[in-house]
Amino acid sequence: MISVIGTGPGSRMMLTRQAENAIDRAEFLVGWPRLLALFPDFIGERMEMSGSIDLMLDWLRCNKRRRVAVLASGDPMLFGIGKCIADAIEPGYRECLPGISSVQLLFSELGLAMNDVFITSSHGKQPNFDFLFAHSKVALVTDKSIGPYQLAQQAMIRDLRCTFIIGERLGYADQRISIVPPHKVEMEYDMNVVVILNERQ
Incomplete structure (x- = not known):
C-alpha cells in the first residue's frame, strides 16, 4: 500500500x-x-x-x-x-x-475566513493575472519565478488597491507574516504563501 x-x-x-x-x-x-x-x-x-x-x-x-x-x-x-x-x-x-496546508495555516493565523477565497499556485506556470485580480480574495502557493514581488508588480501595473499578506516558513519556529500594500512588497521571501485582498471588490 x-x-x-x-x-x-x-x-x-x-x-x-x-x-x-x-x-x-x-x-x-x-x-x-x-x-x-x-x-x-x-x-x-x-x-x-x-x-x-x-x-x-x-x-x-x-x-x-x-x-x-x-x-x-x-x-x-x-x-x-x-x-x-x-x-x-x-x-x-x-x-x-x-x-x-500552508494556506489553511495562514488563514487560521490571521483569523480570516476561507469561504470565499480563490486558491491557486504559480509553481512552474504563468498565472492569468487579469483573472487572478478579478477575485476579491486570492491565495497562492508561489515559487521563485512568480513570487510575492512579481505579483505585487502586476498589481501596481493595474493600479489596484489591494493588500498583500505574505506568510513565510509557516509552521516553523521562525515563521513570519507580513501585511503590506503592493509597493512595500520586498523582492525576496523565504518559502511562502501569498494572500491578496482586492479592496475594489
Whole structure:
C-alpha cells in the first residue's frame, strides 16, 4: 500500500494520528530531505526523492504491495504530489492521508475566513493575472519565478488597491507574516504563501 502522507506546514506536531500510524507501519519512508528530517526515529529504509518524479512513480508502481509512506508537504492534494501518485497507482494500492496546508495555516493565523477565497499556485506556470485580480480574495502557493514581488508588480501595473499578506516558513519556529500594500512588497521571501485582498471588490 502506498500511503501519501500530508506532513502539514513543517511541524511534526501538526501531523494527524492516522498519518503517524501509517509511518510507524511503513517499510519505506520516501520524501525530500527536509521532510525525512522530521522523522529521525524511523527504523525502516529511507529513500530521498530525486529530481525525477517519473523515476519515483516507476519505483512506487513496482513496490505498491509493500508498505510505503510517501511524505508530502502540506496537503498532498492541494498543489502537491498526491494527484501524480493517484494517477499512477490504481485504487486499492494507494491511500491519501491529508495534512494541514500552508494556506489553511495562514488563514487560521490571521483569523480570516476561507469561504470565499480563490486558491491557486504559480509553481512552474504563468498565472492569468487579469483573472487572478478579478477575485476579491486570492491565495497562492508561489515559487521563485512568480513570487510575492512579481505579483505585487502586476498589481501596481493595474493600479489596484489591494493588500498583500505574505506568510513565510509557516509552521516553523521562525515563521513570519507580513501585511503590506503592493509597493512595500520586498523582492525576496523565504518559502511562502501569498494572500491578496482586492479592496475594489
